[in-house]
Amino acid sequence: MTKLLLVGCGKMGGAMLEGWLAQGVPPADIVVAEPAEALRPKTPGIRSVATSADVRETPQVVVLAVKPQSMDAVLPDLARFAAGGAVFLSIAAGKTLRYFAGHLGGAAKVVRAMPNTPAAVRQGITVATAGPGVSAAEKARCHALLEAVGQVLWVDDEALMDPVTALSGSGPAYVFLLVEAMAAAGARIGLAPEMAMQLARATVAGSGELLRQSAEPASQLRVNVTSPGGTTAAALQVLMAADGIQPVFDKALAAASARSKELAG
Numbered sequence: 727m728t729k730l731l732l733v734g735c736g737k738m739g740g741a742m743l744e745g746w747l748a749q750g751v752p753p754a755d756i757v758v759a760e761p762a763e764a765l766r767p768k769t770p771g772i773r774s775v776a777t778s779a780d781v782r783e784t785p786q787v788v789v790l791a792v793k794p795q796s797m798d799a800v801l802p803d804l805a806r807f808a809a810g811g812a813v814f815l816s817i818a819a820g821k822t823l824r825y826f827a828g829h830l831g832g833a834a835k836v837v838r839a840m841p842n843t844p845a846a847v848r849q850g851i852t853v854a855t856a857g858p859g860v861s862a863a864e865k866a867r868c869h870a871l872l873e874a875v876g877q878v879l880w881v882d883d884e885a886l887m888d889p890v891t892a893l894s895g896s897g898p899a900y901v902f903l904l905v906e907a908m909a910a911a912g913a914r915i916g917l918a919p920e921m922a923m924q925l926a927r928a929t930v931a932g933s934g935e936l937l938r939q940s941a942e943p944a945s946q947l948r949v950n951v952t953s954p955g956g957t958t959a960a961a962l963q964v965l966m967a968a969d970g971i972q973p974v975f976d977k978a979l980a981a982a983s984a985r986s987k988e989l990a991g
Contacts, residue, residue, distance in 0.1 A: 729755040730871075731785035731807075733778055733800055735765045738817060739791030741846045743767060745874030748848075757781055778803050784810030787867060794818045794989070801829040808834035813864045815871060817841050819891060820989035823857040823884055835859045837868045840887055840895045841875065849938075850876030853890040855883070888990070892982035900978070905930050 730751065732739055735758050747753065753771030759778040760766045766774035775781060778800065784807050792800055797818055808814065808830040815837045816826065826836045839854040852872045856865050865880075872878045881887070905926045912922030940947060952958045965971045 729786045730757070731778065731781060731788045731812075732756065732758045732760075733788060733790050733804070734792035734796075735760040735767060736791065736793075738841060738843075738845060739789070740765065740767075741848075741850075742789065742791065742817075742871070742875055743772075745845070745848055746871065749870070749874045757785065785812050787864075787871065788812050788814045789871065790814060790816040790818055792818065794820050797821055797825075798829070801826075805830050805834075811835075813837065813860060813868065815839060815868045817852075819895060820986060822887075822990050823855070825990070826857070833859065835864060837865065838884065838887065839868070839872055840890050841872065842894050843898045845875035848875050851879070851894055852876060853879045853881060853887065853894065855881050855887060888983045888986040889979070891986040892979040896982050900975075901930060901934075 730746070732743060735743060739758075739760075743756070743758065746756070747769065753769050757773045757775065758767055759775050759781065761776050763776075788804060788807055790797065790800070790804075804814075813835045814826060814830065817839050819840065821838070823836055823838055826834060826838075830836070834857075836857040837854055837860055838857070839852050841852040842850050844850040845852070852875070854868065854872060856868075860868075869878050869880075881890070905923075908926035908929070909919070909923040912925060913919045917925070937944060937947060942950070948962075952962060
């Protein structure tokens with residue numbers, strides 16, 4: 727019996743697959759449906775097919791890792807698995823539980839999840855919500871699959887998935903932009919652009935690792951590196967001013983959350 731069907735093996739699907747194998751999921755338990763031959767896994771024991779139509783047996787869990795705009799095309803064939811009792815775990819942004827009920831049937835068991843790109847190095851964080859009919863055991867199985875690429879949180883209110891998408895789903899892009907902005911500012915005050923970028927990348931990456939390993943809150947870590955009257959304090963007076971970084975982030979996340987609602991239709 728197929729225990730796990732992965733539909734789509736792009737960057738996120740591939741990262742999850744690597745995490746499952748590292749977690750000890752037997753390759754023989756996995757079938758991957760991926761139309762692009764170059765993306766199909768070469769791991770011995772994993773069965774790879776071009777489309778789910780080539781899978782006859784009902785899997786225990788169907789992981790939907792295709793792009794949101796491709797979801798309409800893959801769901802019609804998968805509806806037969808919903809009738810067979812499979813649990814669907816979707817990581818597609820903007821696709822709601824109501825959307826899946828409309829395509830898979832009202833009795834389909836669906837878990838909607840929002841991971842982020844650090845899953846590629848198993849340092850991601852995912853927020854998930856379970857639809858009607860998903861049992862505690864099925865929820866635990868989905869939790870384990872998501873946990874293979876990082877932390878997992880659950881919410882009961884699906885409406886929270888929009889602000890989650892705005893904060894953590896889109897969040898890596900904000901951090902990368904921060905690196906770009908720091909490097910550009912460093913170049914403007916005299917550093918060679920290559921050196922400024924190296925310093926910015928290492929500073930953000932190292933600070934993130936310090937934050938991950940520390941039990942102290944981010945606010946205290948900030949205080950720890952801020953000497954009164956020093957250089958850091960001078961910069962923070964600008965960044966923490968009334969027109970500084972906080973109102974920009976407030977507007978940015980509000981815009982992202984609003985767009986997430988729009989995409990959900």
